[in-house]
């Protein structure tokens with residue numbers, strides 16, 4: 417986003433829902449302007465890291481396609497937060513907000529402002545999540561996910577897991593100063609062997625579903641309500657996968673703080689409000705696979721937020737606990 421547009425937001429010159437001067441949060445892929453009641457998010461075109469590894473947002477066409485899909489997805493899962501899509505035109509002296517058509521220069525996601533202290537990971541960290549909250553989360557997760565479209569992927573669960581297994585390697589490698597390669601390999605081999613050992617069962621497209629990037633960081637939990645945030649998969653390949661990955665990513669993050677009791681509470685409550693039988697025989701495999709995504713992620717975030725180091729270490733202990741437990 418141009419300096420002119422950032423300054424216009426920061427100087428309160430852009431006509432938005434609310435007057436005032438926002439806080440500016442910049443991530444690898446977006447600029448977010450947070451006012452008192454609303455927040456505005458614009459995807460960047462020039463994040464080499466994201467463009468090369470996830471989705472190429474350098475052309476306007478791709479960026480608009482991605483932003484529209486991202487908004488629709490988040491709006492479906494958390495309509496209370498993801499309000500509408502707007503267009504931003506930057507040609508005049510002051511940029512203006514209008515309709516989100518192809519004539520706009522950028523798309524802007526308009527959100528209700530959220531209090532990041534309600535982020536699920538923070539509530540787990542400060543021990544304010546109870547087992548009954550875990551049940552709420554499982555139940556609401558099942559309801560929300562049932563709103564998503566069916567997957568039309570031609571992959572089978574087997575082939576999809578093999579490519580997910582491949583994707584894990586460079587992901588963990590980015591934090592090899594924290595996770596020794598040998599240790600990472602041990603868990604990755606477990607995952608690979610499990611996929612091969614269950615090839616017959618996994619070799620079916622019927623078990624595929626839409627996959628959301630929902631985990632303890634990408635969720636708000638407030639007044640007993642669970643709201644996924646920013647949960648559109650950054651990479652097209654990850655939009656589809658084994659239909660229970662969503663459930664296990666959340667349940668596994670909960671395991672890291674509330675142990676097996678919390679993990680079971682999420683899954684059992686999900687099961688009660690879902691028509692599909694959750695095959696509990698894959699618990700150990702799915703939990704370890706999910707840890708291999710979220711554990712390194714905590715180390716990545718810890719680069720900027722040092723309080724996360726504790727969390728990352730805790731996740732690491734939990735992976736080993738699950739791995740070495742024959743009865744998990």
Ligand SMILES: Nc1ncnc2c1ncn2[C@@H]1O[C@H](COP(=O)(O)OP(=O)(O)O)[C@@H](O)[C@H]1O
Pocket residue numbers: 441443444445446447448450454455457497527528529530531532646
């Ligand atoms: N609706 C919102 N209210 C308040 N802060 C927000 C809101 N949306 C995003 N933010 C802030 O911006 C950060 C990045 O937002 P996010 O949607 O996760 O962007 P990205 O896709 O770049 O990861 C969040 O971690 C949060 O600090």
Ligand SMILES: [Mg+2]
Pocket residue numbers: 646
């Ligand atoms: Mg995010």
